[in-house]
Amino acid sequence: MVGQILFIIIAAFTLLMGLGTVVARNLFHAALFLVGVFFGIAALFILLEAEFLAMAQIIIYIGAIATLIVFAIMLSKGMMGREAGAYNKQWYFAGGAMILFFGLLSWLLVKMPFAAANASAPDDAIQQIGSGFVGHYVVPFEVASVLLLVALVGAIMLARERN
Amino acid sequence: MDLRALGESFVAMLENVGIPHGWVLLINWILGAVILLGVALLLAIFLIWFERKIAGRVQDRLGPNRVGPYGLIQPFADALKLLTKEDITPDNADRITYNLAPIIAVFHIIMLFAVIPFADKVVGANINVGILYLMAFGALGSMAMLMAGWASRNKYALLGGFRVVSQLLSYEIPVGLAMLIVVLMRGSMNLNVIAQGQGGLFGLGWYVWILPAVFIMYFVAALAEGERAPFDLLEAESEIVAGYNIEYSAMKFAWFYLAFFLNTWVLSAVAVTLFFGGWQGPFAAQIPALGVVYFFIKVFIMFFVFAWVRATFPRLRIDQMMSFCWKVLVPMGLALFLAVAIILKLGLPSAVTYALLFVVNIVILVVTLKLLGNYTRDLPKNKNKRLFAPELPRL
Numbered sequence: 001m002v003g004q005i006l007f008i009i010i011a012a013f014t015l016l017m018g019l020g021t022v023v024a025r026n027l028f029h030a031a032l033f034l035v036g037v038f039f040g041i042a043a044l045f046i047l048l049e050a051e052f053l054a055m056a057q058i059i060i061y062i063g064a065i066a067t068l069i070v071f072a073i074m075l076s077k078g079m080m081g082r083e084a085g086a087y088n089k090q091w092y093f094a095g096g097a098m099i100l101f102f103g104l105l106s107w108l109l110v111k112m113p114f115a116a117a118n119a120s121a122p123d124d125a126i127q128q129i130g131s132g133f134v135g136h137y138v139v140p141f142e143v144a145s146v147l148l149l150v151a152l153v154g155a156i157m158l159a160r161e162r163n
Numbered sequence: 164m165d166l167r168a169l170g171e172s173f174v175a176m177l178e179n180v181g182i183p184h185g186w187v188l189l190i191n192w193i194l195g196a197v198i199l200l201g202v203a204l205l206l207a208i209f210l211i212w213f214e215r216k217i218a219g220r221v222q223d224r225l226g227p228n229r230v231g232p233y234g235l236i237q238p239f240a241d242a243l244k245l246l247t248k249e250d251i252t253p254d255n256a257d258r259i260t261y262n263l264a265p266i267i268a269v270f271h272i273i274m275l276f277a278v279i280p281f282a283d284k285v286v287g288a289n290i291n292v293g294i295l296y297l298m299a300f301g302a303l304g305s306m307a308m309l310m311a312g313w314a315s316r317n318k319y320a321l322l323g324g325f326r327v328v329s330q331l332l333s334y335e336i337p338v339g340l341a342m343l344i345v346v347l348m349r350g351s352m353n354l355n356v357i358a359q360g361q362g363g364l365f366g367l368g369w370y371v372w373i374l375p376a377v378f379i380m381y382f383v384a385a386l387a388e389g390e391r392a393p394f395d396l397l398e399a400e401s402e403i404v405a406g407y408n409i410e411y412s413a414m415k416f417a418w419f420y421l422a423f424f425l426n427t428w429v430l431s432a433v434a435v436t437l438f439f440g441g442w443q444g445p446f447a448a449q450i451p452a453l454g455v456v457y458f459f460i461k462v463f464i465m466f467f468v469f470a471w472v473r474a475t476f477p478r479l480r481i482d483q484m485m486s487f488c489w490k491v492l493v494p495m496g497l498a499l500f501l502a503v504a505i506i507l508k509l510g511l512p513s514a515v516t517y518a519l520l521f522v523v524n525i526v527i528l529v530v531t532l533k534l535l536g537n538y539t540r541d542l543p544k545n546k547n548k549r550l551f552a553p554e555l556p557r558l
Contacts, residue, residue, distance in 0.1 A: 001183070001186075002185035002186060002188070002189050003185070003187050026257075028257075028260075029257075029260070030312060032310070033261065035306065051290055051291060051292045052292055052295070055295035055296055055298075055299045056301070058294070058299035058300070058303075059295065059298055059299045062299075062302065062303065062306065063299065063302030063303070064302075064307075066306065066329065067302075067305060067306060067332070067533075068308070068310050070306075070313075071176045071328075074309075074313065074321070074325075119179060123291065125289075125353060126289070126291050126292055127350075
């Protein structure tokens with residue numbers, strides 16, 4: 001009961017923030033609304049007892065990605081105070097594509113037989129995730145980290161001063 | 164007095180009245196949150212007085228001494244003054260963002276109080292990802308400062324916002340590495356479990372004795388995370404006109420001030436939990452209320468050291484500060500992390516492991532200091548190797 005009410009509040013908040021992200025006329029406001037969306041999703045993860053995912057969501061999406069987006073907006077010339085329209089000539093194409101995509105997602109959600117687990121999340125979920133990363137799934141994990149390292153080195157190479 | 168039992172009997176009482184279980188839990192959570200909030204705000208008022216008194220002593224002054232005994236009522240007088248001052252919002256400011264920034268600045272710190280174990284199992288939310296939670300909500304502070312800097316529509320505020328965010332983002336890495344090493348030692352991210360693991364041997368089980376270099380790294384990085392001297396570049400009041408909060412006045416400014424003091428307190432509390440045994444002390448396991456006393460004493464000693472450093476040291480230049488993080492603290496943290504991970508995997512008896520960890524910590528610390536010393540000695544040669552070398556105007 002309480003869980004359902006909380007879910008409705010959090011879901012409504014997330015959707016409102018998402019709507020704000022799309023319709024905000026100021027890019028910085030859109031970025032702030034996006035932070036709100038990330039927060040709502042983190043709260044949903046907590047309702048699902050996925051604490052690790054919730055914290056990772058906040059660290060990665062709010063702590064890193066949102067800050068990066070804000071920096072990018074601030075460092076782009078003329079983006080700071082300008083009111084930019086959220087619509088251009090292509091808005092009805094984009095809207096149509098979104099409606100189709102929404103239909104696809106709804107169809108998937110209705111048709112897909114989700115396995116419902118009655119048991120609550122295990123207490124040592126985070127240990128299991130950790131040993132999974134360096135045990136069974138070590139190759140994809142390492143490939144992802146090498147990819148990130150390459151991106152890091154590439155960014156430094158691009159940004160360094162050339163004398 | 165068992166604090167835990169008190170809470171449980173309260174829950175049982177509510178359930179006996181006939182309120183459904185879910186609502187009882189909700190009431191309980193809200194009550195806990197309100198208590199923590201009250202503690203945090205009262206604490207901040209006391210901390211302001213405490214720090215000003217310490218700074219006064221260190222700098223051979225008296226500090227606040229007019230209002231009340233020993234000036235104890237001074238923070239209340241200050242708060243009253245700030246409440247009655249005119250609240251100015253710049254005409255061009257982005258109103259919602261401008262007003263939201265101080266709220267988030269305080270809110271993210273108060274959220275951190277939820278996972279701090281005040282005594283055995285006396286913790287707002289005993290979650291298994293406590294360390295991640297600290298990192299996650301700690302990172303929100305930079306968002307609040309960016310919002311404040313941007314929404315003021317003031318060039319200097321925006322520049323101040325950039326300065327503080329680059330500082331916070333950089334020093335998050337050594338803080339995170341230090342936390343990660345403690346997690347490796349204990350094998351858990353739950354802060355209460357980490358505190359529990361440091362009992363025994365009359366305080367010799369504290370991680371600070373086993374991992375002194377890690378503690379020093381955490382402490383130095385925490386000074387920067389808390390924006391305190393010698394890293395208080397964002398409001399270097401004698402050099403620049405404050406930072407991101409330049410356009411804020413009256414109570415909104417006070418909120419940033421509050422966040423600043425609470426942040427230092429939380430950083431001290433985390434230091435105590437990770438390295439000084441948290442609530443551990445004589446008979447703390449039997450009587451949880453004693454644990455609260457020990458915890459607060461330790462945190463205030465830690466806070467005293469923070470205030471002492473702030474009152475003593477001069478400020479660094481921004482390029483020195485950034486290169487110190489990236490060229491000294493981060494490599495040192497990575498070396499420590501690697502060494503601790505390898506030693507813990509060797510499978511030696513625990514006494515040998517601890518001795519080895521201690522030796523490795525000391526060796527890494529000495530090597531770091533030696534390298535730093537060499538760098539300072541060769542400074543005239545390294546002059547043009549600065550990270551952000553200021554450009555002289557060409558004539």
